[in-house]
Amino acid sequence: MRRSFWHRLQQRVATLFPASYSWPAMDIRLGDRRLHLAGSIHMGTRDMQPLPAGLLRQLHKADALVVEADITQGGSPFTGVEEHPPLATRLAPEVLQQLTALCDELSLSLSLFDRLPFWQIALMLQAQQAQRLGLRPQYGIDYQLLQAAKAANKQIIELEGPDTQIALLKSLPQDGLALLLDTLAHWHTNARLLQTMISWWLDAPPARQPVALPTTFSSELNDTLMRNRNQHWRELLHALPHGRYVVAVGALHLYGEDNLPGLLKSS
Template identity: 70%
Template sequence: MTGSMWRSVQGLIGRLFPASYRWPAQDIRLDHRLLHLVGSIHMGTRDMQPLPARLLRQLQKADALIVEADITQGGSPFDDIDPREPLERRLTADDRSRFEALCGELHLSPTMLDTLPAWQIALMLQAQQAQRLGLRPDYGIDYQLLQAAKQLNKPVIELEAAEVQIALLKSLPDDGMALLQDTLTHWHTNARLLQMMVSWWLDAPPRQPRIALPSTFSSALNDTLIARRNKEWRDRLRALPAGRYVVAVGALHLYGEENLPTLLQQ
């Protein structure tokens, strides 16, 4: 049997007899590498702690934990950012009105954010939204996995590192204004998406990777923040040495168009 025929048979077996987990996850075999792909949420609820015992057994058997970035290391990634011109010169009148309304809802001072880069303001607003929904960083799945890996003395491999992620945000056109505008425009849709991802952990994850997800990014942002990174991670994961790995990436990278599991199996 040729290699391509064998991969086709493996794919058919995987579709007919998919591994069933009560958290968003999928097993991918790449020759002598077995990946347990976990759809992480970077901020979680108290009910998402502790991690499922079956997931911890996966980690115990693994040769390493792979994450987007080791968020337990280093200081603030937002140090040494030069001030920008006031937001009233950068936002349209409609977006400024939305921004001020959200600041009032979140009890934030607009002047505190006024000279920050647009991408940083977007991230801060999104973090505040997650906290209002009851999510906390200490309950995040990747944070809990990192803590468990340290207790088990498992190596941690970063797909990007925090510095790379910040560099990506800094490289967005117009200082990430599109990210801020999308955050303001799709505020309630993003809240529903967060609640959906929490339900994947507390209730039941979707069984099919190509599901319809609420759109919270423009197509250009989606390409930069999701699709392009999925392709880079695919190449990194394919280059791993033989072994077993638990791979924790943001849950949105496992679903929708050009998702990571599909790219790995192509």
């Protein structure tokens, strides 16, 4: 009787206060599907290797690993991108001046970007910024999880895949001009956001919801790159077969307005 009482109490406490982890993650139950939803950083620091032992235990108990895309497969996603007219004919003078100044700061030649679509320029600049903060692709959380899953012969499920992600970027209006403008306008804010996400893995994740995050996307871009994708992923996760899953998506998808955990719990 006594043990039954304490067991019920422990279950009640677990309901009121879900399990917390030393990495940004939470457990969500969708009927007979159990998700360990982890907030990934696609490029990480050396200190993020190896992954936490507890996260690897979650993976070993899981039936499959769910990721945005299997980034260990294939070559560069930028192959076959159509060449564009020179930047001087596509950008307003003040924006071109801002981009030139940033290239000078990063010791990059503007000619490197001259014939590229705006969305690709934005991604390349963001990658340069991450590298200057000490982040590298091989230390990314999803990359490490993919390697561990393959070593353990776990099934890997993609929510999108690289081709779908590139198609989304190509579908942005004006070749992704808004993404480039946001990257330039929020350059220093984005650096602080990256440092915040690094601290979620190396120090401690946010203890309380909701988490206030700086805005680095315009409303339209946020709908396309965050809210709409979260809603689509919710449907895909609800459609998974019964079982246990480790789900790794970009850490920003776990926090802020219309975050993925909130959508899953409300559906």
